[in-house]
Amino acid sequence: MTDWIMNEDEPEAFTHAITVMSLITIMSAVCEFICDLIYNITMSCIHTYIQGLVFQSVLKQEIAFFDTVHTGDVVSRITTDTNKMSESLSEKLSLLMWYFIRAIFLFLLHLSGKFHQTLSVRVQESLARANDVATETFSSIKTVRSFANEDGETRRYKQRLEETYSLNKQEAAAYAASTWTNSLSSLALKVSILYYGGRLVTGDDVSSGDLVSFVLYELQLTSAVEAFMSCYPDVKKAIGASEKIFEYLDRKPQMPPDGSLAPQTLEGHLQFKNVTFAYPNRPDTAVLKAFSLELKAGQMTALVGPSGGGKSTCVSLVERFYQPQEGEILLDGKPLHNYKNQYLHNKIAVVSQEPVLFARSVKENIKYGLEEASDEDMFSAAKIANAHKFINDLPNGYDTDARGRSGGQKQRIAIARALIGRPQILVLDDATSSLDTESEHLVHQALLSSSHCAILLITHRLSAVEKACHIIFLQGGEVLEEGSHAELMKKGGSYAQQVQKQNTVFQRNKEGVI
Incomplete structure (x- = not known):
């Protein structure tokens, strides 16, 4: 164009060139708009997909995985890391790809980007540790408050933030150094081109138009290099943030x-045959040792004994959270691990001592996982759980928010939630510990008379197991005694002694109240 301006013999050439360039510019702008629109929509879809995929992958891990990682770490990976990765990629990767074809400036960038990537990983791990402190503190706020340790938890959280702040300062210094290198190299390139180009024009080696066109190309090259150098570290940071994400995605659950x-x-005949088990994080400590148990439909079997004896471990094995190292667990004569997971959890219902109620209505909590169940089924399950009356007395009945319920109410709602699916095996793991003796007796009587399922009752309150068909006294992972209540009391062993101790304590408490 410069040469055409200086060429007086062809005055229309410049107008023609301007027209052509204007058309090309308009077409380029339209194409760029379409490309940016498609790209950003695609990146949004990718972000949503990856976040859902990571969440799904974590949920599919074996229970032992959650014994070895902190909740804060997992939440940080799913939220913070995926957001950081998606934002960096959506903002910078497009420019990086766009300008990559124009310029290759790799060696210095590779070193700088590698440093950024390492720092990014460390920053994300530091943030995960801080999130873990916050999650743990808020989930245990009553314990924190009861020990008046608010200041201690605040100091602990601030300590984690200080670690993150220190890493952020290093990251800021690395970014400043990268920006300084970028500006200095760009300035040096421009000065060199102008100096050498001026010498060539002075010596009549090139025309003025050639120099101007070269400078224009150089400006595009410089902008490409600057964009590349500014985007590349961000992309490397995104790669660092994505390492843990893909570690979760690639991890195969350690389960059969x-x-x-x-x-x-399904009859619901469950058998433990000489089961020996140790938790993955304590492989040398056997929690169950050659343990045997049998549950039959329509019967209640009680599992009792001191804390730490392995009672709750039996529940985890029934739910197939873990696999025994020795022995086998049979359901209707077939190995438990041969059943479909979804089928198994539909047929086996477990109610724990501290059941979790979601921030939804009582109705939604009882029908959780079985939204298609009828209201009649819900009412029937609630009546067996001795919960129907108090639910009807709530301000909005079954539509009342389930939060804020007392311990006994939560347990009865949880029992109703377990019963609505008509399980073949019902496990009550201290599930009536918050009920008074009369309410507990009513629940057990209703379960025995209204349900044909096999019931495994785990409790520390021995007065609740007198009506059980079979009682197993478990201590140190081994069965010390088993039989009916009358048989064990007549034997005068560990069970009888434990009953006597509890009766003595109960009588003293009663006299003290009087």
Whole structure:
């Protein structure tokens, strides 16, 4: 164009060139708009997909995985890391790809980007540790408050933030150094081109138009290099943030494959045969030692004994959260791991001592996982759980928010939630500990008379197991005694002594109240 301006013999050439360049510019702007629109929509879809995929992958891990990681770490990976990765990629990757074809400035960038990537990983790990402190503190706020340790937890959280702040300062210094290198190299390139180009024009080696066109190209090259150098560290940071994300995505659950059995009818005959088990984080400490147990439909079997004896471990094995190292668990004569996971959890219901109620209505909590269940089924389950009356007395009945319920009310709602699916095996793991003796007796009587399922009752309150068909006294992972209440009391062993101790304590408490 410069040469055409200086060429007086062709005055229309410049107008023609301007027209052509204007058309090309308009077409380029339209194409760029379309490309940016498609790219940003695509990146938004990718972000949503990856976040859901990571969440799903974490949920599929074996229970032992959650014993070895902190909740704050997992939440940080799913939220903070995926957001950081997506934002960096959506903002910078497009420019990086766009300008990559124009300029290759790799060596210095590689070193700088590698440093950024390492720092990014450390920053994310530091943030995860801080999130873990916050999650742990807020989830245990009553304990923190009861020990008046608010200041201690604040100091602990600030200490984690100070670690993050220190890493952020290093990251800021690295970014400043990268920006300084970028500006200095750009300035040096411009000065060199102008100096050498001026010498060439003075010596009549090139025309003025050639120099101007070269400078224009150089400006595009410089902008490409600047964009590349500013984007590359951000992309490397995104790669660092994504390391843990893909670690979760690539991790294969350490559990046997899902079984294939899903029979139409299930009797509910459960057997533990010489089961020995130790938790993955304590492989040398056996929690159960050659343990045997049998549950039959329509019968209540009680599992009692001192704390730490392995009672709750039996529940985890029934739910197939873990696999025994020795022995086998049979359901209707077939290995438990041969059944489909979904089928198994539909047929086995567990109610724990501290059941979790979601921030929803009582109705939604009882129908959780079985939204298609009828209201009649819900009412029937609530009546067996001795919960129907108090629920009807709530301000909005079954539509009342389930939060804020007392311990006994929560347990009865949880029992109703377990019963609505008509399980073949019902496990009550201290599930009536917050009920008074009369309410507990009513619940157990209703379960025995209204349900044909096999019931495993785990409790520390021995007065609740007198009506059980079979009682197993478990201590140190081993069965010390088993039999009916009358048989064990007549024997005068560990069970009888424990009953006597509890009766003595109960009588003293009663006299003290009087």
